[in-house]
Each structure stands twice: as structure tokens, then as C-alpha cells.
Amino acid sequence: MTNQTPLVEMKNMSISFGGIRAVDDVSVDLQPGEVVGLLGHNGAGKSTLIKMLSGAYQGDAGEIYVNGERVEIHNPRDARKYNIETIYQTLALADNLDAASNLFLGRELVTATGTLDDDAMEAETRKIMGRLNPNFQKFSSPVSALSGGQRQSVAIARAVYFNAKILIMDEPTAALGPHETQMVAELIKQLKAEGIGIFLIDHDVHAVMELCDRASVMKNGKLVGTVNIPDVTDDDLLSMIILGKKPGEKAPAEE
Amino acid sequence: MQNSEQSFIQKLGIDTRLLGMIGALVVLWIIFGVFTDGRFLSPRNFFNVSVQTASVAVMATGMVFVIVTRNIDLSVGSMLGFIGMTVAALQVQVLPDILGLGHWSIWIIAALAAIAMGAVLGAFQGWVIGYLTVPAFIVTLGGFLVYRGAMWWVTKGQTQAPLDTTFRLLGGGAEGTLGETLSWIFGAVAALIAVAMMLLSRKRKSDHGFVVKPVWAEGILMATAAGLIIAFVWIMNSYPIAKGAMKRIAAAKDIELTEGLVWYHGVAIPVVILLAVTVVMTIIAQRTRFGRYVYATGGNPEAAELSGINTRMLTVKVFALMGALTGIAAIIASARLNAVDVGLGTLDELRVIAAAVIGGTALAGGFGTIYGAVIGALIMQTLQSGMASVGVDAPLQNIVVGLVLVFAVWVDIVYRRRTGQ
Numbered sequence: 001m002t003n004q005t006p007l008v009e010m011k012n013m014s015i016s017f018g019g020i021r022a023v024d025d026v027s028v029d030l031q032p033g034e035v036v037g038l039l040g041h042n043g044a045g046k047s048t049l050i051k052m053l054s055g056a057y058q059g060d061a062g063e064i065y066v067n068g069e070r071v072e073i074h075n076p077r078d079a080r081k082y083n084i085e086t087i088y089q090t091l092a093l094a095d096n097l098d099a100a101s102n103l104f105l106g107r108e109l110v111t112a113t114g115t116l117d118d119d120a121m122e123a124e125t126r127k128i129m130g131r132l133n134p135n136f137q138k139f140s141s142p143v144s145a146l147s148g149g150q151r152q153s154v155a156i157a158r159a160v161y162f163n164a165k166i167l168i169m170d171e172p173t174a175a176l177g178p179h180e181t182q183m184v185a186e187l188i189k190q191l192k193a194e195g196i197g198i199f200l201i202d203h204d205v206h207a208v209m210e211l212c213d214r215a216s217v218m219k220n221g222k223l224v225g226t227v228n229i230p231d232v233t234d235d236d237l238l239s240m241i242i243l244g245k246k247p248g249e250k251a252p253a254e255e
Numbered sequence: 256m257q258n259s260e261q262s263f264i265q266k267l268g269i270d271t272r273l274l275g276m277i278g279a280l281v282v283l284w285i286i287f288g289v290f291t292d293g294r295f296l297s298p299r300n301f302f303n304v305s306v307q308t309a310s311v312a313v314m315a316t317g318m319v320f321v322i323v324t325r326n327i328d329l330s331v332g333s334m335l336g337f338i339g340m341t342v343a344a345l346q347v348q349v350l351p352d353i354l355g356l357g358h359w360s361i362w363i364i365a366a367l368a369a370i371a372m373g374a375v376l377g378a379f380q381g382w383v384i385g386y387l388t389v390p391a392f393i394v395t396l397g398g399f400l401v402y403r404g405a406m407w408w409v410t411k412g413q414t415q416a417p418l419d420t421t422f423r424l425l426g427g428g429a430e431g432t433l434g435e436t437l438s439w440i441f442g443a444v445a446a447l448i449a450v451a452m453m454l455l456s457r458k459r460k461s462d463h464g465f466v467v468k469p470v471w472a473e474g475i476l477m478a479t480a481a482g483l484i485i486a487f488v489w490i491m492n493s494y495p496i497a498k499g500a501m502k503r504i505a506a507a508k509d510i511e512l513t514e515g516l517v518w519y520h521g522v523a524i525p526v527v528i529l530l531a532v533t534v535v536m537t538i539i540a541q542r543t544r545f546g547r548y549v550y551a552t553g554g555n556p557e558a559a560e561l562s563g564i565n566t567r568m569l570t571v572k573v574f575a576l577m578g579a580l581t582g583i584a585a586i587i588a589s590a591r592l593n594a595v596d597v598g599l600g601t602l603d604e605l606r607v608i609a610a611a612v613i614g615g616t617a618l619a620g621g622f623g624t625i626y627g628a629v630i631g632a633l634i635m636q637t638l639q640s641g642m643a644s645v646g647v648d649a650p651l652q653n654i655v656v657g658l659v660l661v662f663a664v665w666v667d668i669v670y671r672r673r674t675g676q
């Protein structure tokens with residue numbers, strides 16, 4: 001592909017839980033303004049791989065580079081420092097708190113005296129939700145009172161609000177209806193146009209074909225391969241997912 | 256009818272749980288009032304109940320954070336005893352030898368020592384829980400036994416008395432109050448602050464263009480808050496000081512007692528301490544990052560971690576705060592009795608947990624308010640004092656308190672299910 005310095009490079013990442021190698025020597029990378037899909041069956045290791053980038057897990061082996069520089073990501077605060085934002089598959093919302101408290105969790109707005117500025121946080125939340133999900137009204141309820149789609153939009157808003165340069169989206173449309181899914185697709189295109197790099201984990205091969213520039217496929221913790229989307233068909237991707245082999249007739253996308 | 260009442264309450268914007276607890280309290284007061292021919296509703300009794308509630312209520316505010324973060328602290332009663340005994344020995348045996356008996360700084364040193372000791376013991380327990388990941392139930396069960404034993408070692412089981420005269424004021428009693436004039440000033444300032452805070456919050460909300468409560472609703476709330484504070488002060492200022500105590504005070508202050516002169520108690524110092532603790536803890540819970548993280552961690556520990564919150568350190572801080580509050584409670588409890596024996600604080604951990612839980616703190620974590628825990632403590636103390644003044648004997652008192660605890664939690668569970676929390 002291009003010779004530009006990648007925004008993110010994860011090299012030879014591995015992590016085990018007990019005896020299970022959840023991620024085994026996997027390398028992926030991401031350019032600015034690029035959307036890279038991560039595909040694979042349930043349990044393939046996709047979430048675990050990106051959690052090493054978001055700081056939720058620390059890998060047993062491997063190196064992470066941001067803008068060509070080696071970085072150590074020990075916890076989620078480190079990841080946020082490098083403008084890496086994550087929408088987790090589980091959404092990672094505190095159900096007992098309202099939308100604004102969740103959106104600003106760990107990065108609260110404070111007044112001059114150092115106390116929480118809940119009103120300012122709610123005002124900001126209203127602004128961003130007005131852009132992402134104009135129907136959203138339940139600003140003072142705990143997020144446990146929200147529908148699946150509304151909860152998802154809170155999690156998306158949290159990742160988008162803080163000027164991410166690197167965005168990780170782990171099945172962001174899992175709880176959404178067709179209309180909301182389309183809105184997320186539009187959002188991804190818009191963020192891409194702003195030069196943000198996105199890792200998109202999605203079960204829907206058609207969505208990946210539509211939105212992604214490249215796709216990396218995983219199986220049983222190992223990387224099957226990375227392909228350029230324009231060079232492959234839906235069926236090629238499916239066979240990579242199912243058989244764990246790169247389509248023989250297609251030229252490998254990289255290396 | 257049902258609907259219009261609900262919408263009235265909704266417009267006022269007060270939580271129905273708070274109304275329920277206040278309702279329960281009023282019902283208890285009326286029942287005990289009837290059974291004691293009104294004695295239970297006398298200023299004297301309100302004064303005593305307020306003083307007796309203070310120690311447990313102070314600890315209950317800390318227990319809210321402990322339980323909200325899905326932990327428990329079974330050690331607070333023993334810790335209170337250990338701290339109480341240590342600072343009593345400090346006042347009786349150590350400091351008088353160094354500084355001289357009755358030195359002005361003794362009470363300050365003793366009080367600071369009590370708070371610091373609680374914070375250190377609590378922080379250590381929190382470290383074992385957060386970093387060594389031993390369950391809080393076990394760690395504090397261990398603490399429960401260790402502190403009770405350690406308390407005995409401090410003085411080989413000897414009761415420590417009498418305490419420093421200034422220190423004793425922190426426990427209430429005839430001398431340990433604000434007195435009439437100061438009580439009125441205290442009440443007026445408190446009422447003004449309450450009204451000012453409501454006005455400020457309203458202004459902030461409307462500055463951001465949010466919907467605010469109707470003016471009449473805000474007015475009713477302000478009048479209620481200010482009225483309750485003033486009414487409380489008025490009741491405390493209606494409880495005359497006994498002749499004997501008046502002579503003592505007059506002698507100490509070099510005032511001549513004239514015939515027909517009556518002094519009134521006013522608000523007890525432990526109650527002032529409790530109110531200060533309640534305000535500070537409420538601010539911590541609602542207005543600080545630390546408080547926000549306490550609730551977030553209780554609601555979803557994993558989400559809190561992923562948001563960059565150091566939940567282990569948070570556990571240390573929560574238990575350190577619980578310990579410091581136990582230190583304050585130890586000051587109040589020992590000062591009130593003017594003596595510390597090896598039984599001080601026995602069963603307090605259960606009273607504290609019960610107060611927090613009756614006040615709406617969910618053992619599953621994530622929910623609980625400071626004011627709820629304080630009202631919970633008040634309900635517990637009202638029940639106990641009420642039954643005592645009606646003449647219910649001790650074993651039956653325990654049975655009733657036990658049943659009420661279970662009943663209150665059941666009501667809370669039903670309430671949560673209804674409101675979908």
C-alpha cells in the first residue's frame with residue numbers, strides 16, 4: 001500500500017488466558033482516514049486484540065506503534081493519551097448513571113472550584129446527541145432505562161466527543177435497527193473523511209465491504225490474512241472466515 | 256386522585272423514597288407519642304434522640320460509599336472501640352503527664368489522633384481488599400476480631416475515665432451544646448445556605464436553557480427546608496437545662512445564678528458535627544470526581560476500569576474515609592459516655608449497616624444516598640428509644656429491630672422493581 005507512516009501498528013501481538021492463546025502473533029495496522037475491518041467468528045480473538053490497543057489488557061508479547069513511535073499502553077488512560085477511543089462490544093456503561101455522567105466518565109468537566117459541572121456536561125451531551133441521535137431525550141434517566149439503540153448511541157457519542165484520532169468500534173451496530181445502523185455507517189464515512197483511522201469489528205460482511213478499505217480476518221487467535229477490499233468479493237471474505245485460508249487466486253494484499 | 260398526587264410530587268421533584276422514609280419516621284413518632292402520653296414528643300426526647308443518633312449516623316454516611324462500591328465493612332464497631340480506648344488512654348494516662356492535666360491542646364490532639372488512626376486502619380483494610388483482592392467481608396470480619404482484641408491490650412481491659420473536659424463537649428450533654436443564641440444563628444445560617452444553594456442550582460440550570468421547576472414548587476421546597484431547620488432549632492431551644500447542670504455551668508463561667516433564670520440546651524455539638532459530616536459527604540458524593548467514581552464503580556466496575564478509573568486505589572480511599580468517619584464517631588461516642596470500657600461500639604457495625612440499608616443503599620452496589628443513611632440511622636434510633644420509653648424489654652426490642660430491617664429492605668426491593676431501577 002502507501003509508504004506513509006501508519007497511524008497505528010500492532011506488531012506480533014500475543015496474549016493468553018490460562019492455557020488459551022486468545023491472540024497469537026497477530027499484526028495489524030491502520031492509516032489516517034482509513035477504515036480497517038476485523039472479521040472472524042465469535043471467539044476468534046478480535047475483541048481481545050483491540051483491547052490490547054485500548055489499554056484494557058496488556059499483551060504478553062508484541063509492540064505497538066503510534067505515528068511510527070513505540071508506545072507502552074498499560075491502561076485505558078494511556079490509550080486516551082494517544083487519542084485512542086473505543087466503543088466496546090459490551091458498551092462499558094455504568095447503568096446507574098445518566099448519559100452525561102457516562103459520556104464524561106474519567107474526564108469530567110469541573111467548575112473553577114474543582115467540583116463537577118454537571119450542567120455543563122449535560123449541555124455538551126445534548127449537543128453531541130443532537131448530532132448523533134436527534135430523537136434522544138432521556139438525559140436525566142440512568143442509562144439502564146434506555147433502549148439498546150439509545151445505550152449504543154451514548155457509547156458512540158463518548159468515543160466521538162473527545163476528538164479521537166484512532167477509533168475502535170467493536171460491533172457498534174449490534175443493538176441497532178436498520179435506520180440507526182445506516183446512521184452509524186454515515187458517521188463512519190464522515191469520521192473517515194476527517195482523517196480519523198478506524199478499526200471496525202463487524203459481523204456483517206456486506207457492511208465491511210461497503211465501509212472498509214482493508215479487512216483483517218482472524219481465526220482461533222491467529223491472523224488469517226489482510227486483504228484490500230476492492231480486490232476481494234463477499235465470498236472471498238466468507239471463505240477466509242470459515243476456512244481460515246486466504247483466497248489462493250487473489251494476490252495477497254500486502255507484504 | 257392517585258395520579259394528580261403523583262404529578263404534584265413529580266413537579267416538586269423530590270424523590271418518593273425520601274418522602275417514604277420521612278413518612279415512616281413521622282408515623283413512628285406519632286405512635287410512640289401516643290403510647291407515652293406525649294413524652295416521646297417532648298423537646299427533651301428529641302434532644303436525646305438527636306444526640307444518640309449522631310455516632311451511628313456519622314459512620315452510616317461512610318458505609319454508603321462502602322456498600323455502593325459493592326463492599327461491606329463489618330469492623331466499624333470494633334474499630335470505634337479500639338480508637339475510643341486508645342484516645343481515652345491518651346487523655347487519661349499519656350498527655351496529662353507530658354502537657355499537664357487539663358491542658359488546652361489535649362482535646363485537639365486526641366480528636367486528630369482518633370481521625371488519623373481510623374484513616375490509617377481503614378486505608379490498610381482497603382489496600383488488602385483492593386490490591387491483595389481478599390474479599391471485604393473477610394478482611395473486615397478479621398478487623399472486627401482484631402480491633403476488639405487490640406482494644407483490650409491498650410489498657411489490659413481497664414476502663415478509662417474521666418476524659419478531658421473540653422473533649423467531653425463533643426459528646427453533647429448540658430454543656431456540650433451551642434446554647435440558645437448560637438443555635439439560632441446556626442439555624443439562620445443553615446437555612447440561608449440551603450435556600451442559596453437551591454437558587455444557585457436553579458440559576459445554573461436556566462443559564463444552560465434546561466427546564467426548571469415551576470416557581471411555586473421551588474418556593475415550597477425552599478420554605479420547607481428553611482422551616483424544618485428553624486423548627487429543629489426551636490425544639491432544641493425549648494429544652495431547659497436542669498438546675499444542677501446550670502449551677503455547674505454558672506460556677507465554671509463565673510456567672511451569678513438568679514432565681515427564675517432558665518437556660519435552654521440548643522443544638523448539641525455532636526448533632527452539629529453530624530450535620531457538617533452530612534453536608535461534606537453529600538458534596539463528595541454528588542459534586543466531586545471521587546464521588547462520581549464511587550457510584551460508577553458500584554454500577555459497573557469493568558466500565559469504570561475501562562474509563563481509566565483506578566478502582567483499586569478507589570477502594571483504599573473509600574475504606575480510609577470510612578475509617579476516618581469511624582474515628583469521628585469514636586470521639587462522639589466516648590465523649591458522650593465520658594468513659595471508655597471494653598464494650599464500647601459493640602454491635603455498632605450492624606446498626607450502621609442497617610441504617611445505610613434502611614436508607615435505601617442497595618447491597619448489590621451502585622445506589623445509595625447520604626441523607627438516606629442519616630434518616631435510616633434516625634429511624635433505627637427512634638425505634639430503639641421509642642420502645643425503651645414505652646417499656647418494651649431489651650430482647651423484644653432486638654426482635655422488632657430485626658424484623659423492621661428485613662421488612663424495610665423488602666419494601667425497598669418492591670419499590671425498585673416498580674420504578675425499574
Ligand SMILES: Nc1ncnc2c1ncn2[C@@H]1O[C@H](COP(=O)(O)OP(=O)(O)O)[C@@H](O)[C@H]1O
Pocket residue numbers: 017020022040041042043044045046047048049
Ligand atoms: N478476560 C478473559 N479471560 C479468559 N478468557 C478470555 C478473556 N477474554 C477473552 N477470552 C477468551 O479469548 C478468546 C477470544 O475472545 P474474544 O476476543 O472475545 O473473541 P471475539 O471478539 O473475536 O468474538 C475466547 O476464547 C475467549 O473465551
Ligand SMILES: [Mg+2]
Pocket residue numbers: 046047048089170
Ligand atoms: Mg468480540
